[in-house]
Amino acid sequence: MKKATTILKRIIVAILTALFVSFAAYALLYFSPGDPAELLLMEMTGGSGLQMSVVKEYAEILGTNKGLLPMYKNWFVKMVHMDLGTSYRTGRPVWYEFRIRFATSLSLAVMTSVISMVLGVSMGMLSAKYKNKFFDKFTRMLCAINMSIPSFWLAIVFMWVFVIKLKLAPMSGDMGFRSLILPSCVMGLTGCSGLIRITRIGILENLNAEYVLTLRAKGLSESARFRKHILRNISLSIVTMVTQNVVSLIGGSIIIENIFGLPGVGNYLIRSIQVKDFPVILGFVFIMSLTVVILNLISELVSYALDPRIRMEVYEK
Amino acid sequence: MDSILTLKNVSTTFNSRDGYVKAVSGVDLDIAPGEIVGLVGETGCGKSVLGQTILRLTPSNAVTEGSIVFNGEELTGLTEEQLQEIRGRRIAYINQNPSESLDPVMNVGNQVMESIILYEKISKKAAREKAKEILKSLSFEDPETIMTKYPVELSGGMKQRIMVAMAMCGRPPFMIADEPTKGLDALIRGQVIDSLCRFIDYTHCAGLIITHDLKFARVICDRIALMYAGEIVEIAPKDELFTKPLHPYLDGLIASMPQNGMKVIEGMPCSLIDLPSGCRFHERCRYCTKQCEQIHPSMVKPSVGHEVRCNRYD
Numbered sequence: 123m124k125k126a127t128t129i130l131k132r133i134i135v136a137i138l139t140a141l142f143v144s145f146a147a148y149a150l151l152y153f154s155p156g157d158p159a160e161l162l163l164m165e166m167t168g169g170s171g172l173q174m175s176v177v178k179e180y181a182e183i184l185g186t187n188k189g190l191l192p193m194y195k196n197w198f199v200k201m202v203h204m205d206l207g208t209s210y211r212t213g214r215p216v217w218y219e220f221r222i223r224f225a226t227s228l229s230l231a232v233m234t235s236v237i238s239m240v241l242g243v244s245m246g247m248l249s250a251k252y253k254n255k256f257f258d259k260f261t262r263m264l265c266a267i268n269m270s271i272p273s274f275w276l277a278i279v280f281m282w283v284f285v286i287k288l289k290l291a292p293m294s295g296d297m298g299f300r301s302l303i304l305p306s307c308v309m310g311l312t313g314c315s316g317l318i319r320i321t322r323i324g325i326l327e328n329l330n331a332e333y334v335l336t337l338r339a340k341g342l343s344e345s346a347r348f349r350k351h352i353l354r355n356i357s358l359s360i361v362t363m364v365t366q367n368v369v370s371l372i373g374g375s376i377i378i379e380n381i382f383g384l385p386g387v388g389n390y391l392i393r394s395i396q397v398k399d400f401p402v403i404l405g406f407v408f409i410m411s412l413t414v415v416i417l418n419l420i421s422e423l424v425s426y427a428l429d430p431r432i433r434m435e436v437y438e439k
Numbered sequence: 440m441d442s443i444l445t446l447k448n449v450s451t452t453f454n455s456r457d458g459y460v461k462a463v464s465g466v467d468l469d470i471a472p473g474e475i476v477g478l479v480g481e482t483g484c485g486k487s488v489l490g491q492t493i494l495r496l497t498p499s500n501a502v503t504e505g506s507i508v509f510n511g512e513e514l515t516g517l518t519e520e521q522l523q524e525i526r527g528r529r530i531a532y533i534n535q536n537p538s539e540s541l542d543p544v545m546n547v548g549n550q551v552m553e554s555i556i557l558y559e560k561i562s563k564k565a566a567r568e569k570a571k572e573i574l575k576s577l578s579f580e581d582p583e584t585i586m587t588k589y590p591v592e593l594s595g596g597m598k599q600r601i602m603v604a605m606a607m608c609g610r611p612p613f614m615i616a617d618e619p620t621k622g623l624d625a626l627i628r629g630q631v632i633d634s635l636c637r638f639i640d641y642t643h644c645a646g647l648i649i650t651h652d653l654k655f656a657r658v659i660c661d662r663i664a665l666m667y668a669g670e671i672v673e674i675a676p677k678d679e680l681f682t683k684p685l686h687p688y689l690d691g692l693i694a695s696m697p698q699n700g701m702k703v704i705e706g707m708p709c710s711l712i713d714l715p716s717g718c719r720f721h722e723r724c725r726y727c728t729k730q731c732e733q734i735h736p737s738m739v740k741p742s743v744g745h746e747v748r749c750n751r752y753d
Contacts, residue, residue, distance in 0.1 A: 331539065332534060332539035332540045333539060333541055333542045333543065335491075335496060335540070336534045336540045336541065336542075336602070337542070338526065339494060339526055339527065339531070339533075339534060340527045340553070340554050340557065340605065341524065341525070341528060341557060342523075342553075343520075343523055344519075350553070351542050354542075354544050354545070355542070355543070355544055358544075428544065429544055430544060430546075430589030430592065431589075431591045433589075434592065
């Protein structure tokens, strides 16, 4: 019972956080220079010979002349009734725009997570196994370099090597699964450094823990000690790290989708920001920040399930 | 009678950043079947390392020399796999610091059952019954509930008794307990001592009990060995050790017991990296002579079963 109310409370906080974030994003754009009606008309007509009266009329139709708070109120009332409004630019419902792009973004996120997890955990394990040997030192050096490389730079290098030189992958655009390979490799690589380090440190710390001495004294073999105990003990920090990765992926994918021209959520959001398409910005940012907060909540629930020490803390509160 | 465990000239050295730490040097010890030997001494005198050395549980930077014969089998030459067959099944080891010595994310029932399944290859269900039985024999009131608890939910004394229960699972003929009463208050200490006694009764095992608590050693042990700076400096049947102490260090330790007025020994234990010449205790010894500063004393036997390492008895 207590658990259920705690979770409910956290979900309410999650929704409030997402509302605040979407409002902040909207307000920042609202105060930045440029009138949405003018920007949209310029995009439609090519930008020559716009008359002020037309712009004004269009602003009236869109409702962008109403001021910060009344516009937000409009959006909020609709949102409560499960309606995210329609895009200024395309005239289609925001929810529809999100849905058709979501699959691409989700596949990208899943592939990225799988790549960074497989690479991160396995390299971390090997690095711990060959501690201070060549492999470990080499991996640690690569990690340090990899951590300081921005993903957009890596994306351009990958494009040059794999698309232009080796001609292994399509340059950009949507060609199904094939076009997801390069972007997910770029983002997977960016995310795996942290995981390698966390896994390596976790294993090494646990190997020296007192409880492992007890396990050795019991007569448990090295592989059994690792499989049955150490893995479980390090899984906690890995789960936290993976969640962090997925969260940063939501932001990172905006840039990567743009570079690779993927028809994903992030790419669409960038284009909407350029013309100040407020309903899209509010709706997309709301959904994305809600995802982030809920992911964190899930990660906390997983640690709660994995670690009795965290359960104790919750009970004590 | 043949002894169950014989240590001959056992030394353990750690290769640390600051130099070679000679934690144990030249220890000879014979333990008969069913005999409980206490190993006492100050913190940092090498007693825990000696306990770990027997089962090669020392960290990887430790080097052990000498011979450790258990039941006629030389342990120092065994491979890690062969030693795994000895650990827990033939020689149990109860680690110090129970709050860190259990897997924090596995409930204690599963940890006890893990030992039972490892030694007896029985089903999980049978192991559960057996674990309950063992916990009950250690006077846990509600074994079933205790088994569902995680280490973090148990008190220090309970965790220590769980450690004892785990060590009992293999019914080993020999047991090493490292500081089983450390950091426990009087009442809980009584319970842990009671558990250890039940363990010894249940398995009829011999044992090496490492402690700095002389009073506890006198209760539970048959013989007591006193360690100083990695060496055994005196060994005697327990009562004789208290009534006829020979080594000046032992005099000091007995005088420092609470009931004897807590008079502390002057000075600090010597560094195990830079061992002093001659007798290792001479810097703190009030009987120190020129001879003590130069000649390292060897073990002498002033009376039957009572050995001491001191130039005064040469």
